[in-house]
Amino acid sequence: MLMNYKRIIQIVLLMAVLVLSTYLFKQADTYTSSAAFCNSCHVHNHAQLSWEGSTHYIESEEELSCVSCHLPPKGEGFYREKIKRGFKDVYAYYFKDSVDHNWELKSRPEQAREHTFKASCLECHPKLFPIQLSPNGEIAHWHYQQHETDMHCIDCHLNVGHGPGGKASHNFELLNTTIKTDTLYLVSAQIRDLKSFTETIPQSSIGFDMIAIEKGDSSFFIGKAEVSWDEYLLFLRETESEGRSENEIDGFSGATPPWGNPDQGWGMGSRPAITMTHHAASMYCKWLSVRTGKSYRLPTEAEWEYVARQVITTESELVNTINSDKTKTIEPQEVSPDVLGLHHLFGNVKEFCADEFEKGSKEHVLKGGSFKSEKTNYRADYREATQHDHWMKTDPQIPKSIWWYSDCNDVGFRLVLTYQNTEKP
Amino acid sequence: MGKYSRREFINNTLLAGGLTLASSLGSCKSKSVKQPLDAAPDGPVLKAGLIGCGSRGTGAAVNYLDAGPSLELVALGDVFEDKLIACRQNLKEKKGIEIDSEKCFVGLDAFQKVIDAGVDVILLATPPYFRPEHFEAAVKARKHVFMEKPVAVDPVGVRSILINSVRAEELGLSVVTGTIKRHQADYLETYERIKSGAIGDIVSGNCYYNQGKLWHVNPRAEWTEVESMIRNWVNWTWLSGDHIVEQHIHNLDLMNWFIGSHPLSATGFGSRQRRTTGDQFDNFSVDYIYPNKVHVHSMCRQINGCTNKVSDLIRGTHGYTNCENTIFNAKGEMKWKYELTEEQEKDKWHFFWRAFAQEHIDWVTAIRTKVPINEGKQIAEATLMAIMGRISAYTGKIVTWDEMLNSDLRIGPKVFDMFTTGIKKAIPVMGTL
Known part of the structure; x- marks a missing residue:
């Protein structure tokens, strides 16, 4: 009888412990999943500020916390990820200095994918085609549906959780930027001999430097810097095809407005123009040739390498001439020119060459690496291929743009001009 | 009825x-x-x-x-x-x-x-x-x-x-x-048997919608151009999709259903031999290629005085079927046939008419x-398959599923009222488009 009594007490105690543990676990789980808890350790105040400026913070009817997006939903690996990331955070908190973290790098789509869970997006937004979705949104979501395994919601909706701006759309603003008129060139440059010169585009304020490269009968000029946004925007404004009436159309079929910000928010000006396709870069050369009365073109791979071999002999020589910021492009004048006076032949952006990557391939040669590249790839002989389809993955338009890559932000180009020696031997 | x-x-x-x-x-x-x-x-x-x-x-x-x-x-x-x-x-x-x-x-x-x-x-x-x-x-x-x-x-x-x-x-x-x-009892029963492996793996298919000319209505003076076209809709591609889309879709959908996929490409041709109305072709012949190189040959015709045939055949590694009610072994011997009641035997259209009711039930x-x-989704895919065949026949070129899925082709007027004139009426000429 006494034994039975003891047994009952044991069972009751055990149950009480279980209930209490469950309660405490739930309380701890709730507390450690709150935004307050995240912020107690996390030292990136800018993340909290950008969160408070985001559409999810401002418009959401539910109170969301960091884990709503940065952990998967319960039942889909929530606790596994919470433990894994918890340990990582504790380690980082005690053994690393937050100043050393490259927050901008972590915010880039490819890294943001690692700490934002698609399943969590879908948990709150299970409908791909809500009734109020716009026609553009329908096509974009339809495109997502066709590439569901490759795509993440944040490929298009990157800023909905942090920072203002949410919906991706055509960037018509880009083409309406005010044009500087303080300087107006009237004629293009005259070339008399193989000497570096400054090209000026008539009826514009745009000029750029071309460096002479001696190569016997095949001498040429090469752009001192990669084609800048200032230069490229003039082309876009003069040729963009959307919204123009038929009688305005000239010999060029120009670019349509890009989807989103082609400069990635890094700024334009003298920074290299980026994200244009190889076709767009080639069309730019044609347009510029007509505007200047010369024959500008993309360099051949051989020309590019010829210049590169003069610029680089040892890796150490590159130190002051490359972009050391691994997150974005910089302005050319932020680095020293190389021995030929060129800026950023290596690094900053990968540069298109005219050549196909392989015979019959639709991909083209890229040279010079970009700000993202390993230093060991800053070599004259290092060649990469464009990845057209891969770089168009999130372009939601039908048909896809032939002018803008939606998923590549480190390609641009440098101009070449053949030297025409008019003197009779 | x-x-x-x-x-x-x-x-x-x-x-x-x-x-x-x-x-x-x-x-x-x-x-x-x-x-x-x-x-x-x-x-x-x-x-x-x-x-x-x-x-x-x-x-x-x-x-x-x-x-x-x-x-x-x-x-x-x-x-x-x-x-x-x-x-x-x-x-x-x-x-x-x-x-x-x-x-x-x-x-x-x-x-x-x-x-x-x-x-x-x-x-x-x-x-x-x-x-x-x-x-x-x-x-x-x-x-x-x-x-x-x-x-x-x-x-x-x-x-x-x-x-x-x-x-x-x-x-x-x-x-x-x-x-x-897809709502017809005999087809459903046959489909289940094919799915269970009655003819092995599917290797090819043939489908036919060969029939006579459909109807047309002579335009009247009091009708506008748009009204005449809509009243004659089975004769105009922008309204019907052409007869490969409008009629043959039954067979094409059947092929997708039995094979379990849509085709990846189409190579077709067609022409306008006898038709005098609208802008459509009156015959198409299309080779559709499915995954694993399974070929389906589709043909459809709307010309009077020819042999009519509306049927299907799917061949597998171990036999073939008419998809409707019979399965044969590789030698052509009947292995199975859908059992009919005496009443059903008497009315060869029994299942056909019944299916019109069944889909609503x-x-x-x-x-x-x-x-x-x-x-x-299945009807959209069958429709796109038919459009893919039509475009291949109109142009004389191979057309792929991805091209179709991502095409911005839209035919017919984007906006119109009953008084709109000048709707495109050109008859496609293969090799020129």
């Missing part, structure tokens, strides 16, 4: 269905085949609106009303008043119902008025050019939809159907389409049992 009245037909088929079921118990019918229901279950009244009051629309309305108890038709819409009046009169005579004149709408915007007329379900039976717009409006208004095949005339339209099919699914709506073979059953069915 031929010699039977709808009621007699249903009564007979209910009996026949019962007999079929009974006889099947003693036969070697596939156990996994769900036998078609004889009627939809009862439930709260479902009010329907019909958009497109031609003969198929009127037929679909009757099929719907016969599908089970507590089903009502309360609104009608058509571009033309005479079509609407005839439909209203037919329904009065056949079903004894009078549609309230306040819920009869005429004009290009009639579809929206029907959708907004307090209905629960929508029947879409206009020419296919209008289907994407009407389907989108119906789904956005949260209506269950029955829609006739095909569902678009161009890739842009197909994409709209695909998107709104997913939307319908997300809203829990049921969507059934007019590809009747299945639709209403899905709505009332709250187990939605959605045939939007």
Whole structure:
């Protein structure tokens, strides 16, 4: 009888412990999943500020916390990820200095994918085609549906959780930027001999430097810097095809407005123009040739390498001439020119060459690496291929743009001009 | 509907269905085949609106009303008043119902008025050019939809159907389409056997829709150009999709169904030998290539005086089938045939007519049992397959599925009213496009 009594007490105690543990676990789980808890350790105040400026913070009817997006939903690996990331955070908190973290790098789509869970997006937004979705949104979501395994919601909706701006759309603003008129060139440059010169585009304020490269009968000029946004925007404004009436159309079929910000928010000006396709870069050369009365073109791979071999002999020589910021492009004048006076032949952006990557391939040669590249790839002989389809993955338009890559932000180009020696031997 | 009245037909088929079921118990019918229901279950009244009051629309309305108890038709819409009046009169005579004149709408915007007329379900039976717009409006208004095949005339339209099919699914709506073979008992039974490996792996297919010329209506002086075209819609590609889309889709959908995929490319040709109306071809021959290099040869023709044939054949590693009711081994010996009752034996169109009713029974059953069915994707894929074949024949070039899926091709006027003129009428010339 006494034994039975003891047994009952044991069972009751055990149950009480279980209930209490469950309660405490739930309380701890709730507390450690709150935004307050995240912020107690996390030292990136800018993340909290950008969160408070985001559409999810401002418009959401539910109170969301960091884990709503940065952990998967319960039942889909929530606790596994919470433990894994918890340990990582504790380690980082005690053994690393937050100043050393490259927050901008972590915010880039490819890294943001690692700490934002698609399943969590879908948990709150299970409908791909809500009734109020716009026609553009329908096509974009339809495109997502066709590439569901490759795509993440944040490929298009990157800023909905942090920072203002949410919906991706055509960037018509880009083409309406005010044009500087303080300087107006009237004629293009005259070339008399193989000497570096400054090209000026008539009826514009745009000029750029071309460096002479001696190569016997095949001498040429090469752009001192990669084609800048200032230069490229003039082309876009003069040729963009959307919204123009038929009688305005000239010999060029120009670019349509890009989807989103082609400069990635890094700024334009003298920074290299980026994200244009190889076709767009080639069309730019044609347009510029007509505007200047010369024959500008993309360099051949051989020309590019010829210049590169003069610029680089040892890796150490590159130190002051490359972009050391691994997150974005910089302005050319932020680095020293190389021995030929060129800026950023290596690094900053990968540069298109005219050549196909392989015979019959639709991909083209890229040279010079970009700000993202390993230093060991800053070599004259290092060649990469464009990845057209891969770089168009999130372009939601039908048909896809032939002018803008939606998923590549480190390609641009440098101009070449053949030297025409008019003197009779 | 031929010699039977709808009621007699249903009564007979209910009996026949019962007999079929009974006889099947003693036969070697596939156990996994769900036998078609004889009627939809009862439930709260479902009010329907019909958009497109031609003969198929009127037929679909009757099929719907016969599908089970507590089903009502309360609104009608058509571009033309005479079509609407005839439909209203037919329904009065056949079903004894009078549609309230306040819920009869005429004009290009009639579809929206029907959708907004307090209905629960929508029947879409206009020419296919209008289907994407009407389907989108119906789904956005949260209506269950029955829609006739095909569902678009161009890739842009197909994409709209695909998107709104997913939307319908997300809203829990049921969507059934007019590809009747998928609701036909003999095809269903044959399909289950093929799926279970009765002919091994599928290696090829052939399908035929060879028939005579369809109808046309001579234009009248009092009709505008648009009106003449719409009244002659089976003769104009922008309205019908051409006959490979409008008619042959039955076979093409069947191929997709049995093979379990859509084709990846099409190489076709066709021409206009005898047709004097509209801008369509009157014959097509298309080689479709599916995954694993499975080829399907499709041909369709609308020319009088030739051998007519509407049938299918699918060949596997161990035999072949007509897809309808018979399976053969590789030597051509019959391995299995769908068992018919005496009554079914007498009427060779039994299953065909029955299927028109069955699709509505299945639709209403899905709505009332709250187990939605959605045939939007499959009909969109069959439509795109047919469009792919048409474009290959018009251009003389290989056309791929990805090209079609991502094409911005839209045919017919984007916006028009009954007085619009100058609609493109050029007949395609292969090799020049």
